[in-house]
Amino acid sequence: MRNIHPNTNDAYRLLHNGALALLRAEQQGMRVDMEYIERTTAQLTEQIDELEAVLKKTKFFRHWQHSRGNRAVNINSDVQLGNYIYNRLGFEPVKLTDSGRGAVDEESLLALGVPELESIIKIRKMRKNRDTYLGGFAREQVDGYVHPFFHLHFVRTYRSSSDRPNFQNIPKRDKEAQKITRQALYPRPGHQLLEFDYGALEVRIAACYHQDPNMLKYIREGHDLHADMTEQIFKIDKYDDAIDGHAHLRSAVKNGFVFPQFYGDYYGNNAADISGKWCGLKTKQWKPGQGVGFEGAHISDHLCTHKLGSLQKFTDHLKEIEEDFWENRFPEYHAWKRRWWAGYKKFGYIDMKTGFRCSGLMERNDAINYPIQGSAFHCLLWSFIELDRIMVLEKWNTRLIGQIHDAIIFDVSPNELDHVIKTIRRVTTQDLPKAWQWINVPLEVKGDLFPVDGSWASESTKV
């Protein structure tokens, strides 16, 4: 019988061929609009100066300056800010940093309800966009192109990383930051950007390891786990996108329960996050009329009538949900995690289905997460190598220009578009599972196509 599992040699070849394919993407690079960057950098500087000027006139700032004697305040110093608000003004930190000081991240500052702190947050965001992103592009560009590096040898899980500039953390979720940063990035003249992502890749690859029948069913039949969990957690009869508040709660459940649970989090954090961050219920005891909108009223109305009117009750509720999630919904996944951890403790290493071996000291969550994260990326890398090979063989004018863990970004020649999309779909969803037969779940990809000569911030269409 043919051994369908890649070995260490296969793993080595993947890295070798991956390095060569990524090199071509690095050499190609991505076009940047230097005029836009210069213009926008100046605008951001102006806006930052303005906000700082206003801030400096406030009582808040003058008191801060006074408290430091003749040492000048640096508005950008988290240490100075933390000392002032927690040691001088006497606010109680809502959370502490790893080293035990009062945190001054956005969440902590907003919790204090001080308007001056809100402008400090605004200044922070603008500096981030200006210095980290636009500044990074400007610093790294050569003749109007950035050439981000992609590395295959830094990450414990055998994922990739990227730097100079980092291609893998350009803002996307925050629409304002997305627009400011991605407006600097373009395809070659006459071309268009195309982004192809695997859908729920890590969840699918995890299923290849644990083979939980209920999870396989969700994946193969395309059922919506997040919707089911939303019904269970919020005691909703029938989840419905179209009903006020439902979609928001689904996001809350997806990002506040399901994914964190997969990474090894627990109900305590989940309950605090879902109620506080996602539902806007910041107190311990909830009263009707509070929090995000839900079915024409507020989420707290709904929770109170379902005997979930406090953080304590909601936490107890999520404790039961967590038990049910692992013991009844995904028992085989649960059993696999236990076996996998026991295997690491016995042998001192773990082997991935892609042929890689991870050794070294690991916590339980590490040992369980590494193989999933790693082999999910290897699926992407395999596809990247194969598409790069075909690109060279068929002499495409289209280029692969980058990769973000489960996505590939192309700079496409419009007259090749149809063929390129067809080839991408075939390689990513058909050729890969044929080459790696341990993949026994369907793979899905979705494409985003940007206009000809449009920036990465332009409106895209699904392909």
Add this chain to the structure above:
DNA sequence: GGAACTCGCCAC
């Protein structure tokens, strides 16, 4: 003056 550290924050 640079190395190493902390913190915050961007991505998946």
Add this chain to the structure above:
DNA sequence: AAACGTGGCGAGTTCC
């Protein structure tokens, strides 16, 4: 009993 995985990078700060 405790409790979230992987990175890069800018800025401030401390140490040598």
